[in-house]
Amino acid sequence: MSIFKYPARDLYSWLTTKQDFLLLDVRNAKDFERFQIESPFPFDMLNVAYFDFMEIEDESAAKVPKDKPVRIVCAKEDSAKYVAEILEKHGFEDLGYLEGGIKSWGNLLVPMLLSPKEDYQLFQFIRPGKASCSYGLKYKEELMVFDPSRNSEFYLEFAQENNCKLIKTFETHLQADYIAGSRVLSEKTGAEFLGHDNDFGSSKNVFSPIQDGEIYPFAQNGPEVKIFFTPGHTPGSTSFIIDGKFFISGDSTFIHSIGRPDLGGQVDAWSDILFETLKRIRELSDDVLVLPAHYIDWEEANSDLCFVATLAEVKNYNKDIFAIDNKADFLTFIKSNMRDQPPEYAEIRLLNANLKQVDDARAEELDLGKNECAASAYAAQQASQ
Template sequence: MIQAMQAKEIAQKVMNQEELFILDVRNTEDYNDWKIEGRSVESMNKPYFEMLDGVEDVITHLPANRELVVVCAKEGSAKFVAEQLAEKMQREIFYLEGGMKSWSEHLEPVKIGDLDGGGEVYQFVRLGKGCLSYIIRSGTEGALIDPLRLTDQYEAFAEEIGVNVLHLIDTHLHADHISGGRKLAEKYGGTYYLPPKDAEDVQFSYTPLEDGRVVTFGEDQVNIRVFYSPGHTIGSTSLIVNEEYLFTGDILFLDSIGRPDLAGLAEDWVGDLRTTLYSRYKELDQNLKVLPAHFSKLHELDETGRVVAQLGDLYEENHGLNIEDEHEFRRVVTENLPPQPNAYQEIRETNMGKRTPDGEEQTEMEIGPNRCSIS
């Protein structure tokens, strides 16, 4: 018999490193572009349309004793294949409910830690796309950093922990995902902050995220210090929370650095990126814990699924912070960059309020891998 497995269950298995075998029945091009990955996950690709005459060929490649999940774009083809496998193999076969679409959209919350003066930090890991966003709790008030458009998942979590999310902050104008900041600000009657230099063309009102500003909120008086750090975009801004955590947006990741080309101005912004990474951040407290807006490889997740590291450690280990020569740096961040994220221009325009795609269009725009880092 066949059984649905939700994206959430797969996400938890990936994070807890439980063994899983995935048979991905999408076409090979889509599989090669983007698939479910995990240290404990083994996957193989066999398009469903190569199994229309039967599944006998593929059965010999499938493990006998591991949980087996069939995956496709939406779920129809996965169910179609899973039914045949279940019948022939006489065992239980799972299929991914909602397909890769639901995998792409699932957010898994993990707790990063408690703040010294009271308050908590939670990280939302979007495994299917590599996006990271955050809720900072201060008593019954919350701040949400780099919120995705999947607002119902934040709302459910906020309700669960009993916070009212009144501060919605984007560290920059995003090119890889549609922001949920404005929508949530309306919903909670909160404030939507955006760096002014990224917001010159936006079609709505916002509160400027200006360098030096300090936002203090909630019963625990958590403070967010705004720290201008351009380079991924001209407005890119970091946030320092209680002098403990450094939210780097798309400027600095654990195993890579940001790319300066997604707004079409790589040559102009490479100098800013250099200054941010090699001067501005260097002058900060090196004990700050870095919380980026993305991860690109799974090894960046620790054994509990969190993505966090000390700034000082990154200066030792992150290759992007250790390119002494300026010309070499310029070359690395402007040449041979990976392809740009799917529909990145349309996504930027949506985040500026110039486009209002419907739900299905939004999903299509964000499909595929994340590509905000240089490698």
């Protein structure tokens, strides 16, 4: 078999269908440690740096087993192709390299339908390279999106393929961990950009402010989108209740954790606000389906590989957190799980507020890597490893 190029969506398919292959990551050890490809199922992965193949070719090739197909990943497509050519010279036959390099994995969005029994389509767009989720709500010929990533072409193509028009793009909050796509989507399509004034009021974005309890309908009836104010992670954090059944929670609560109230440098004040928000969330119906903005790892996915759980399940997963009955103990919990936020977050906030611009290369660099938005003992443990 000749060397071939594969797209990120094929890599996701191989991982989620348990295909037997070796993933050879040829980035340097520092970049590999910072950001690795993850899967819901175990798979074989090996890190041998591209420069090792250049400098000690025979020794590096000998580290790669020949008993299964090899799929190569690097920061850049050409580097992975170069390694594939070296391995072919050493007798390897089934070799593929990732199209677009690691950034194509970081930008990949996987649409999953969450509402097969409804007369509308609610999609979760899983971003496995970021451990994050955005959402799309389609009814007849109209589409609303929630927390879109900077991969605007995906959402535009999705709308075109599904014969609908993007009419609204909502932000749950001013993001710090990835570059949001609402401003660009609004500029390209004329869709209304909506967010809370507490987060976006000081930005240079052209947006419509949203208020708690407001209802946003489609043109021809359909499901209603209800604004549910959930501050604490940020002052303007907002969630959305879809058709009374789905709760797009943003960074207020996740499936196995809750959002961090310390990213803005005001942990004492924001912790108190988040405590009150969690009390309010707790009063929602236990049957409502929580749709988080992030996940810690694939253990949070259900059997369909979607990140969705009933509020009852979320409260049970986080029972120690939801059991805290006073602000002082809640603040103690938060502070015991605090860790430094990535230095890139400050710059990403400026970009999302449209207060700074960077070129595409810098944007890709900032946007790559897993989120660190959860406040839990588990997350802190992972960060310290």
